[in-house]
Amino acid sequence: MITSTAAKVKVDPRDAKLSMAHFFVAFSALALGGLMGLLQTLVRSGKWELPWGIDYYQILTVHGVLMGLVLTTFFIMGFQYAAVSRTTGGHSSAARRAGWIGFWVMLVGTLMAATMVLLKEASVLYTFYAPLKAHWIFYLGLTFVIVGSWIDGAAQIMTYARWRKNNPGQPSPLLSFMAVINTVMWIVATLGVAATVLFQLLPWSLGLVDTVDVLVSRTLFWYFGHPLVYFWLLPAYMCWYAIIPKIIGGKIFSDSLARLSFILFLLFSIPVGFHHQLTEPGIDPAWKFFQVILTFMVVIPSLMTAFSLFATFERYGRSKGATGLFGWFRVLPWGDARFIVPFIGMAAFIPAGAGGIINASNQMDQVVHNTIWITGHFHLTAATSVVLTFFGISYWLVPHLTGRRLTKAMNKLAIIQAWVWFIGMVFMSGSMHIQGLLGGPRRSAFSTYGGSEQAAEWIPYQIAQAVGGTILFLGIILVLIIFVNLAFFAPKGEEEFPVAEAENPEEKAPMVFENWKLWLGITAALILFAYTIPFIDIIQNAPPGSKGFQTWSKW
């Protein structure tokens, strides 16, 4: 890091404690959510049924909420909190207090929502689409999770602001800058989901109003839902841009390029929610088209990232004497879990990104919408690129925070874990993609659809998904073994928190990147432009509201 010479090399032990608290919740969610995922694939194989009256849609909700909302949010907040501490020299006691308050509020919210799901009062899947109606405590719990994440994020922003104040005219440390971009994007994005929960779903579930405007709630959800996936992805990019170069022994290709790509994510990942609603009636196609264009703008920073990573690897390889077109590829540290685990994640992002471009294209969305192709897609993005990077981070961050070491045996087990994950995902996500192209629906338990011929074609792929799901569950068991080892049993010692330096440290990042008024102004302008007119239209021409539905079996 160019400007972090004053920063401590180790995360402050008091900050480490809070990060670890986040990770314990995140990995508990992984254990339970992973088990639910396994059960889902077994049910969908048609060879097994859930015992004791447990309902498929209940375990689907548990899986989605725990993996998509709890694991990710807790891991990201814990990681970013540690990254800001490491690169700015530590949090103040006020920021630390904010962090703890945020953590507890999120945890209480998680427990409230989880209780309602377990009581079969909220089998509404992680998207909680109206008019499916959950118990009000479920919605209130989710509100707590979101408000808690704001307080938690405020801790990072406070420390960043203090660093800026103490270092006038200096670009902030790259990892802190990236963490704050992601937090700010998260706060802007969650305003949408907070609005639908507070103003629509809570009053409706409490019985204060009888009906809900479905399209308004879904539009507010997807205003949040797309940046949500970038909220998951950007911490992985933080690792790829600013940590992996140090692990391999290279340099960041360009500090400014990394910052610019994060700013582009802030600008373009929010005003794009309509591409999730392309088949939804009631939204003017012209505005859908406009948001699709903005969606394609988000491809740019991802391609910048791909270029930058290839360049970092090639520069490093050539500095080691590699020759030829791809000689540099061979000299990368393939025996280091801290590298290879996230690397498999990066490689998975190639088909994942290509699939995303297909999803966002209006015509092709008619082919894949609501099919299990989409599930296959986000199991490549979130459940491979993102989580493998998170696992790769935790393999050095957990021992760093607990004062232990990643041993050779655990390093080896971590590499095996990543390959097990990769193989499981090839089976599961691969067959989901193919089944989706053949028309197989998502969000559905096993059914032969009245003996339909087309549905019979899907069953072999569902069996392949069960095979993949089983392999993935083995992968989860390995992750949990490694996590518990690194948290409690690994030998005491020092594990590095790697922070890379830019290749040309004399080239300071332009200060305009830290001009928050400018970037937040453009973000707001883009959001207002993309949403104001269609939103007025949606409200003015709304159909009658819908009463609530509970389609799942009760205890």
Place this chain on the structure above:
Amino acid sequence: MAKTVLKTNQKTEMEDRSSLKGTLASVFFLGIFIIVTWVSVYYLFVDRF
């Protein structure tokens, strides 16, 4: 007097350390992969709708 002959036909094997031709090839591969997958699904669409 003997003439000093400058040997110019000897090729010096020096690869530029700052070369990014592998990166160029990689991003081309990436771009082609995206286009091929996109076009494949587009044909599915044209075929079905």
